[in-house]
Amino acid sequence: MTQRSIFAGRTPTVIIKAGTSVTVEGWDSDRVLAETDARAGLKVETRSEGEIGRARAAVGDRVLFDLRLKLPGGRENESSGEAIEIQISGNGKARIPEGSRVKVYAGRNAEVSAIRGGVAIVAGGDVRVHNIRSLVHASSGGSIDMEFETIEGDEAKFEAGRDLRLYVRDLTSARFIVSDLGGYWEGVIGAGKVAVRLKAGGDVTLVTDQKVEAIPPNYLMGQIERPSAGSDSP
Numbered sequence: 001m002t003q004r005s006i007f008a009g010r011t012p013t014v015i016i017k018a019g020t021s022v023t024v025e026g027w028d029s030d031r032v033l034a035e036t037d038a039r040a041g042l043k044v045e046t047r048s049e050g051e052i053g054r055a056r057a058a059v060g061d062r063v064l065f066d067l068r069l070k071l072p073g074g075r076e077n078e079s080s081g082e083a084i085e086i087q088i089s090g091n092g093k094a095r096i097p098e099g100s101r102v103k104v105y106a107g108r109n110a111e112v113s114a115i116r117g118g119v120a121i122v123a124g125g126d127v128r129v130h131n132i133r134s135l136v137h138a139s140s141g142g143s144i145d146m147e148f149e150t151i152e153g154d155e156a157k158f159e160a161g162r163d164l165r166l167y168v169r170d171l172t173s174a175r176f177i178v179s180d181l182g183g184y185w186e187g188v189i190g191a192g193k194v195a196v197r198l199k200a201g202g203d204v205t206l207v208t209d210q211k212v213e214a215i216p217p218n219y220l221m222g223q224i225e226r227p228s229a230g231s232d233s234p
Helices: none
Strands: 002-007 013-018 022-027 031-036 042-048 054-059 062-068 082-088 092-097 101-106 110-113 118-123 127-140 144-150 155-160 164-168 174-180 183-189 194-200 204-207 223-225
Touching: 002 042, 013 022, 013 092, 022 101, 031 042, 031 082, 082 092, 101 110, 110 118, 144 155, 155 164, 164 194, 174 204, 194 204
Parallel strands: 013 082, 013 101, 022 092, 022 110, 101 118, 110 127, 118 127, 127 144, 127 155, 144 164, 155 194, 164 204, 174 194, 204 223
Antiparallel strands: 002 031, 031 092, 042 082, 054 062, 174 183
16 A cells, blocks of 8 residues: 655645545544555645646546646635645545645545535546535536535535435525436525535435425426434534
8 A cells, every 4th residue: 555644734725636536534633644555656745726727637548537626615726825736546545634625536436524624526436425514516427425514605516427415404595406317496495595506317316404495487396305313413
């Protein structure tokens, strides 16, 4: 196993690029620790955010993704600070300070937990998010299972190639705009302050303890569940 660690402070920006799958966990530390079993190895370094404006991951001659990076909060290619960049050629794991802002790009699956800063994820396979404060953006070629505390700002967008499940614990005023296997529907809780756009190639499941009202003129509703007693706590 190859392992690298670097001092990062308590609230760094961390950018993780994995050729296949990656697990990211927050921990009570001021260091970033990354490890992989991949023979091609692992790279961890500090760079300016402007230097890493494009994320590219490949295995051999196959490019898994090649795209522009967007910081949590919607800013692109910001050069005013430094970021910790982790490059993993295959599968890997990263432990990062729990106050981090983190962007994860995985060729296959990504799982992120225990982060108190903003999180953004792009993955070719499945995405699982739990016990984090805020998910800024998530896009996957597979399924997405999201459970987090709040949405920052007045709009959020999540897209999955297969099923999508969303549970935002502290969300009492939102309008949901949903497009899934069953068609298009909209619902609102409270005053509908936050616009949440959900798109899936499979089924969208909205998990909430709030009352969801159907929006006219069609009054269509999709799949809505109540949170279970075993849901993650923040």
